[in-house]
Amino acid sequence: xxYKITVIPGDGIGKEIxxxxxxxxxxxxEKFGLGLSYTYKDxxxxxxxxxxxxxxxxxxxxxxxxxxxxxxxxxxDKWDNVDPALRPEKAILxxxxxxxxxxxxxxxxxxxxxxEYSPLKPELxxxxxxVIVRELIGGIYFGDKCESEQHNGAERAWDLxxxxxxxxxxxxxxxxxxxxxxxxxxxxVDKANVLATSRLWRRTVAKVAESYPDxxxxxxxxxxxxxxxxxxxxxxxxxxxxxLFGDILSDEAAVVGGSIGxxxxxxxxxxxxxYEPIHGSAPDIAGKGIANPMGTILSAAMLLRxxxxxxxxxxxxxxxVDKALADGYRTPDLWKxxxxxxxxxxxTKVICERI
Amino acid sequence: xxYKITVIPGDGIGKEIxxxxxxxxxxxxEKFGLGLSYTYKDxxxxxxxxxxxxxxxxxxxxxxxxxxxxxxxxxxDKWDNVDPALRPEKAILxxxxxxxxxxxxxxxxxxxxxxEYSPLKPELxxxxxxVIVRELIGGIYFGDKCESEQHNGAERAWDLxxxxxxxxxxxxxxxxxxxxxxxxxxxxVDKANVLATSRLWRRTVAKVAESYPDxxxxxxxxxxxxxxxxxxxxxxxxxxxxxLFGDILSDEAAVVGGSIGxxxxxxxxxxxxxYEPIHGSAPDIAGKGIANPMGTILSAAMLLRxxxxxxxxxxxxxxxVDKALADGYRTPDLWKxxxxxxxxxxxTKVICERI
Ligand SMILES: CC(C)[C@H](C(=O)O)[C@@H](O)C(=O)O
Ligand SMILES: CC(C)[C@H](C(=O)O)[C@@H](O)C(=O)O
Numbered sequence: 001x002x003y004k005i006t007v008i009p010g011d012g013i014g015k016e017i018x019x020x021x022x023x024x025x026x027x028x029x030e031k032f033g034l035g036l037s038y039t040y041k042d043x044x045x046x047x048x049x050x051x052x053x054x055x056x057x058x059x060x061x062x063x064x065x066x067x068x069x070x071x072x073x074x075x076x077d078k079w080d081n082v083d084p085a086l087r088p089e090k091a092i093l094x095x096x097x098x099x100x101x102x103x104x105x106x107x108x109x110x111x112x113x114x115x116e117y118s119p120l121k122p123e124l125x126x127x128x129x130x131v132i133v134r135e136l137i138g139g140i141y142f143g144d145k146c147e148s149e150q151h152n153g154a155e156r157a158w159d160l161x162x163x164x165x166x167x168x169x170x171x172x173x174x175x176x177x178x179x180x181x182x183x184x185x186x187x188x189v190d191k192a193n194v195l196a197t198s199r200l201w202r203r204t205v206a207k208v209a210e211s212y213p214d215x216x217x218x219x220x221x222x223x224x225x226x227x228x229x230x231x232x233x234x235x236x237x238x239x240x241x242x243x244l245f246g247d248i249l250s251d252e253a254a255v256v257g258g259s260i261g262x263x264x265x266x267x268x269x270x271x272x273x274x275y276e277p278i279h280g281s282a283p284d285i286a287g288k289g290i291a292n293p294m295g296t297i298l299s300a301a302m303l304l305r306x307x308x309x310x311x312x313x314x315x316x317x318x319x320x321v322d323k324a325l326a327d328g329y330r331t332p333d334l335w336k337x338x339x340x341x342x343x344x345x346x347x348t349k350v351i352c353e354r355i
Numbered sequence: 356x357x358y359k360i361t362v363i364p365g366d367g368i369g370k371e372i373x374x375x376x377x378x379x380x381x382x383x384x385e386k387f388g389l390g391l392s393y394t395y396k397d398x399x400x401x402x403x404x405x406x407x408x409x410x411x412x413x414x415x416x417x418x419x420x421x422x423x424x425x426x427x428x429x430x431x432d433k434w435d436n437v438d439p440a441l442r443p444e445k446a447i448l449x450x451x452x453x454x455x456x457x458x459x460x461x462x463x464x465x466x467x468x469x470x471e472y473s474p475l476k477p478e479l480x481x482x483x484x485x486v487i488v489r490e491l492i493g494g495i496y497f498g499d500k501c502e503s504e505q506h507n508g509a510e511r512a513w514d515l516x517x518x519x520x521x522x523x524x525x526x527x528x529x530x531x532x533x534x535x536x537x538x539x540x541x542x543x544v545d546k547a548n549v550l551a552t553s554r555l556w557r558r559t560v561a562k563v564a565e566s567y568p569d570x571x572x573x574x575x576x577x578x579x580x581x582x583x584x585x586x587x588x589x590x591x592x593x594x595x596x597x598x599l600f601g602d603i604l605s606d607e608a609a610v611v612g613g614s615i616g617x618x619x620x621x622x623x624x625x626x627x628x629x630y631e632p633i634h635g636s637a638p639d640i641a642g643k644g645i646a647n648p649m650g651t652i653l654s655a656a657m658l659l660r661x662x663x664x665x666x667x668x669x670x671x672x673x674x675x676v677d678k679a680l681a682d683g684y685r686t687p688d689l690w691k692x693x694x695x696x697x698x699x700x701x702x703t704k705v706i707c708e709r710i
Contacts, residue, residue, distance in 0.1 A: 089548050119585050120474050140516060145551040154519040157555035161495060162513035164506065191599070193444055196500040200512035223606040230474050230585060230610045244546070248603060251578040255585045 002035035003308050006066040008059065010044040011088060012281025013291035014072025020293030020348040021070060021300040024320075027352040028304070028313040039066065043095070044074025044088035044281075054091040060098045063272055068307035069099075070300055071276035076283040088281075096137050101267035101274055102167075103174050104134040105302075106250045108233075108257040113325040117334060118258030120230065125258065130236040131182070132253055133175040134246025136267055138167045139197075141243045161197050163242065168204040174268070175240035176212040185237035187218045189225045189245055201242065222249070229253055254278055261292030261333045264299035266306055273307050275299040289344050292331035294321055297351060320354035327354075357390035358663050361421040363414065365399040366443060367636025368646035369427025375648030375703040376425060376655040379675075382707040383659070383668040394421065398450070399429025399443035399636070409446040415453045418627055423662035424454075425655055426631035431638040443636075451492050456622035456629055457522075458529050459489040460657075461605045463588075463612040468680040472689060473613030475585065480613065485591040486537070487608055488530040489601025491622060493522045494552075496598045516552050518597065523559035529623070530595035531567040540592035542573045544580045544600055556597065577604070584608055609633055616647030616688045619654035621661055628662050630654040644699050647686035649676055652706060675709035682709075 007022060009015040022038060029036045041059040048054045054074070063069045074088040095101065109129045110118065118125040143160035150156075172188070179186045188205045190198035202219055209217040220228065222245045228235065229249065233256050241249060254263050263278040277295030285291055298321060305314035329350050330339040342350055362377060364370040377393060384391045396414040403409045409429070418424045429443040450456065464484045465473065473480040498515035505511075527543070534541045543560045545553035557574055564572040575583065577600045583590060584604065588611050596604060609618050618633045632650030640646055653676060660669035684705050685694040697705055 084554075087548070093549075119476060119479050121476060124474050141549055143513070147551045147554065151517075151519065154521050155555070156517055156519035157551040158498070158515055158517035159550045159552050160513055161516055162506075162511055164509040164511035166509050191602075193442070194448075194496055195514045196502045196512040197514050199439075199502065200510070223602045226581070226603045226607040227610045230607060245603075247546075247578045248581045248600075252581040252585060252607065255582045 001033070002037065003068070004066040005036055005038050005303070006062045006069045007038050007040050008043045008069060008071045009040070010072040010074040010281060011046050011076050012073055012283040012286040014044070014074065014281055016286075016289065016291050016344050017277065017293040017296040018070060018072040020344055021296040023348050024297050024317060024351055024355070025300050027355045028316055031316065031355060032310065032313045034308070034310060034313060043091040045076055045079040047091065048079060048082065048086055048088065054086055054088050055094040060095070063095065063099055063274070066272060068303040069272060069274040070296070070303060071274050072296065073277065073279065073281035075281045078283065093141070095274060096267065097142065099269045099272050099274065100137065101269045102135065102137050103171055103268040104136045104246065104250070105178070105266040105268065106132040106134065106253065106263070106278065108132070108253045108263065110257050111322060111325055114259050114262065114334070118256060120233070120256055124233065125256065128233045128257065130233065130253065131178060131238050132246060132250040133171065133178060133238060133240040134250055135167065135171040135242050138163055139243035161195065161244070163197050163201055165200065165204050168201050169208060172205045172208040172240060175238050176208060176215050179215045179238040180212065183237040184214055185216045185218070187220050187225070187236055187239045189220050189222050189239060189241035189249065191222050191245075192219070193221060197242075205240070225249060226252060229256055250278075259334055260295070261331065262294050262298065264295055264302050266299070266302045268306065273303070275303040290332045291344050292333045293344050293348060294331070297321060316355050320351045323354045324350045356388070357392065358423070359421040360391055360393050360658070361417045361424045362393050362395050363398045363424060363426045364395070365427040365429040365446075365636060366401050366431050367428055367638040367641040369399075369429065369636055371641075371644060371646050371699050372632065372648040372651040373425060373427040375699055376651040378703050379652050379672060379706055379710070380655050382710045383671055386671065386710060387665065387668045389663070389665060389668060398446040400431055400434040402446065403434060403437065403441055403443065409441055409443050410449040415450070418450065418454055418629070421627060423658040424627060424629040425651070425658060426629050427651065428632065428634065428636035430636045433638065448496070450629060451622065452497065454624045454627050454629065455492065456624045457490065457492050458526055458623040459491045459601065459605070460533070460621040460623060461487040461489065461608065461618070461633065463487070463608045463618065465612050466677060466680055469614050469617065469689070473611060475588070475611055479588065480611065483588045483612065485588065485608065486533060486593050487601060487605040488526065488533060488593060488595040489605055490522065490526040490597050493518055494598035516550065516599070518552050518556055520555065520559050523556050524563060527560045527563040527595060530593050531563060531570050534570045534593040535567065538592040539569055540571045540573070542575050542580070542591055542594045544575050544577050544594060544596035544604065546577050547574070548576060552597075560595070580604060581607060584611055605633075614689055615650070616686065617649050617653065619650055619657050621654070621657045623661065628658070630658040645687045646699050647688045648699050648703060649686070652676060671710050675706045678709045679705045
């Protein structure tokens with residue numbers, strides 16, 4: 001048995017957090033005999049500085065040739081004045097498109113020990129356990145666009161929001177499959193009272209639902225969903241939505257969860273998938289050794305689960321993170337009086353010891 | 356002096372809440388000698404049932420001929436199976452388009468007495484005082500759309516997101532003018548890292564900003580704004596954004612504010628403007644006399660302020676509502692042990708007595 005993992009540290013704290021996650025992966029590898037090997041590649045601003053492009057072909061090729069990609073974070077003020085087409089975030093969009101990463105899974109599950117970190121009242125957050133399934137390579141993100149044209153005597157710009165039946169069908173199936181393994185509830189989010197694309201979305205999801213009689217389907221308008229996530233987030237199991245609505249709602253849901261530094265994500269492709277924490281590259285604290293690596297560590301656990309089907313190893317990591325928190329360890333972003341402060345290196349060690 | 360107000364009760368609780376607001380308007384009229392007169396018109400499901408259309412021409416004409424429109428709410432399950440083009444919410448979209456209601460203003464100001472009703476922790480909500488300025492007759496809401504077509508061998512649907520420079524210019528100016536009278540801070544929300552429309556939006560807003568040296572401008576991506584509204588809502592003064600992002604963010608902001616039943620809105624037109632509470636028609640409690648009319652009453656205050664320039668009368672209403680709350684009166688949606696429960700009629704009386 002052997003698996004090839006491509007590691008893309010990226011920019012800012014990317015190196016520290018991926019180093020930490022790899023250390024944890026090596027620990028489970030030792031225990032479960034997984035045979036993991038790592039190839040490091042550049043992307044983002046760092047790649048732009050070295051090669052003049054945020055996403056070298058070589059990085060794409062390495063990803064395609066591997067069993068899973070562990071991604072840190074990209075971006076930073078440093079590249080604010082770079083040509084928009086070459087900015088760090090183009091690496092993310094490029095990887096999504098080139099690897100066909102059609103679904104972004106964002107679990108928001110609040111550990112009891114972390115309930116108090118949510119801006120919401122603890123009684124609303126306790127027990128939250130939802131997954132957002134966001135379509136990732138369609139919609140208005142990748143539709144035709146026009147930066148500037150004359151129209152009715154004025155300058156205008158436009159972007160085409162669009163979805164095809166096969167695109168919606170694929171993401172809906174993934175959502176229903178996900179719900180089947182969870183609490184059996186799918187909430188599909190759209191704006192069908194205004195958008196034609198949403199009406200196609202809604203009727204396609206309804207069709208997929210017919211094959212899943214044991215899963216309950218609800219439709220919610222995006223504005224209402226933005227409300228409900230703040231009013232009663234425990235009502236949700238699986239939320240499925242398009243690229244743009246997913247971008248907004250998954251960030252809102254992450255905040256509800258409380259500790260952004262803890263949140264992992266998986267971007268599922270047809271062959272290779274990519275795993276990354278949801279937080280950014282935090283250039284202000286880069287290199288200080290104080291970044292919270294747990295979002296990346298939990299992303300590595302998702303890699304083990306979804307790409308390598310090594311469920312036991314995935315669970316071992318998740319349990320170790322829970323245990324570290326329950327034992328009172330907190331990275332600086334989460335630290336409060338009465339807890340044990342642990343920097344990046346220390347929390348990594350604490351987690352490894354619990355595996 | 357005399358002013359003509361068109362009242363559109365609409366569906367569900369619409370009649371009760373507009374009756375209540377008109378009672379309060381009559382009270383300030385008595386006190387300030389405004390010379391208000393009222394014309395009642397139908398819209399929404401009620402209009403559909405009577406006339407076969409949710410928005411009779413007669414209603415549009417009456418609105419155009421008046422100095423301001425007071426709107427209740429429309430919609431209800433009853434009309435779920437009506438042809439989409441004739442559903443109650445088409446009345447809202449039709450009024451926006453026909454009256455040229457280009458800007459929706461949604462103040463979110465949390466009275467100290469109501470801080471505890473927010474799902475957010477009280478310390479995050481105390482002092483929130485922001486306004487969302489949403490563009491209301493452009494963007495993807497009114498762009499070309501296609502319900503179904505064949506494209507690359509599959510069925511797809513599409514909607515065109517688009518903004519012209521004059522559209523953005525107009526809404527941006529309103530936002531800066533609004534900020535000048537407040538704390539001098541505008542946050543423009545877009546998705547300029549992905550959408551061409553957002554890039555035009557951002558450069559047009561930047562241009563408008565040059566004429567307002569005393570107002571500070573910040574740009575925020577919509578996903579980040581969805582987070583910040585939940586993390587630290589007090590950071591915002593005026594938020595300006597497009598139609599779709601505004602729909603989502605203003606509902607999220609309303610929830611943060613806590614008591615949806617209290618929130619007013621103004622939809623500003625080039626000649627007539629329209630005022631309505633942000634909550635829906637609540638068919639489940641319609642006719643029971645227990646609806647919270649305060650969102651409508653505060654909308655009537657906005658009508659006095661923006662359409663009639665009767666600032667003193669507007670302030671008198673707002674002060675009376677604050678006083679009613681401070682004196683411990685609560686409608687059923689807000690009632691808790693230790694407070695005085697007041698139904699629609701009772702709270703209206705309590706507010707009138709305080710004018
Ligand atoms: C960086 C940006 C293009 C990206 C997106 O909008 O998808 C990010 O916000 C995300 O959610 O991963
Ligand atoms: C009813 C609907 C079309 C409308 C909108 O999306 O604008 C509503 O959500 C609102 O915000 O007033």
